[in-house]
Amino acid sequence: MNQIAALPSRAVIAVSGPDARSFLNGLLSQEVETLASSELRFSGLLTPQGRLLYDLFVAGVEDGLLLDVAAEHRDAILTRLTMYKLRAKVELAASPLGVFAAWPAAGGFPDPRLPALGSRLYAEDQATTATEDDYEAHRLALGVPGPADWGTDKTYPIEADFDLLNGIDFKKGCFVGQETTSRMKRRGTIKNRMLPIVFDGPAPAFGTEVLAGELRAGEVLSGRDGRAMALLRLDRIEGADLTADGRAVTVDRPDWLPAA
Structure with a gap:
């Protein structure tokens, strides 16, 4: 059965x-x-x-482009884009369109990160059968990190798996932050990645240390009962007995993520 949910945490820029x-x-x-x-x-x-300020989706439409952004950051993104605009012939405006997700995919735009995420729709109104919380549970079950995990200006996009979820084109020309991003990829200096972890009971608090024995192996990010995202040191998690908040946790490596 197809599920369709409004995503009020997202907003649109035309x-x-x-x-x-x-x-x-x-x-x-x-x-x-x-x-x-x-x-x-x-x-x-x-x-x-090279740190991640904001995630966004870019949709091609007949009269231009739509940017699907975090609603709480739309004004800040508009301000930043306007600052960069200079003499470019570009018009930027908040759009009244809402953001919706459908899974499995049902019309709209197929989600470029992962086919199993479904599709995204942009409309002023849309009948729904699910909630944003249902969609977040679906995303987390697939092991895909979200904005609550990377914050603003804290994380490198490769650490947030953007390179594995079609969020970076390493063959394109220059973009803001390209030098650091390309160097991390080229030199293989990817020490940390966001990965899902599973455990019994409620999610540990955001920022709780993940330990491999007595060594720090990362920290818990957003989550819910039994499952959360964590930013983990790749060199400390393989074969290790991991704990967080005194409880055993296990990395649940998604099938879209290459083996270590």
Whole structure:
């Protein structure tokens, strides 16, 4: 049975004008110039130092582009994009469209991160059969991290698995934060990744240490009963007995994530 949920934690920015694609292409971690109408791409807006400021989806539509962003950050994203605009022929505006998720995919734009996530729809109104909490449980079950896990200006996008979820195009031209991102990938210096963990009972508090014996192996991020995301040191979790808050935890490596 298809589930459709409104995602009030998300909001839409409309981008139009002859320079819209080239403008965004120079800023975002994903290629935008070749984005087709009716296509959706996952991306990040980074700091010049390569840390993740905001996640976003870019949707190609007939009269321009739509940016699917965190609702709490829409004004800040509009301000930042306007700062970068300079003389580019681009129009940026908050859109009244709402964001909806359907799983399995049912119309709209297939989610570019993972087919099992379904599709995303942009409309002022849409009949729903589920809640955003249901969708978050679905996302977490697939082991896909979300905005609550990476915060703002704290995490490198590769640590948040953007490279494995089609959020970075390493073949495109320059974008803000590209140098650090490309260097991490090229040198293989990926020491930490967000991975799902399972345990008995309620989720440990955000920031709780994950220990491998007496060694710090990472920290718990967002979660719910029995399951959470964690930012983990890859060199300390293989074959280790892990604990958090005095309880045993186990890494549940999703099938989309390559073996260590």
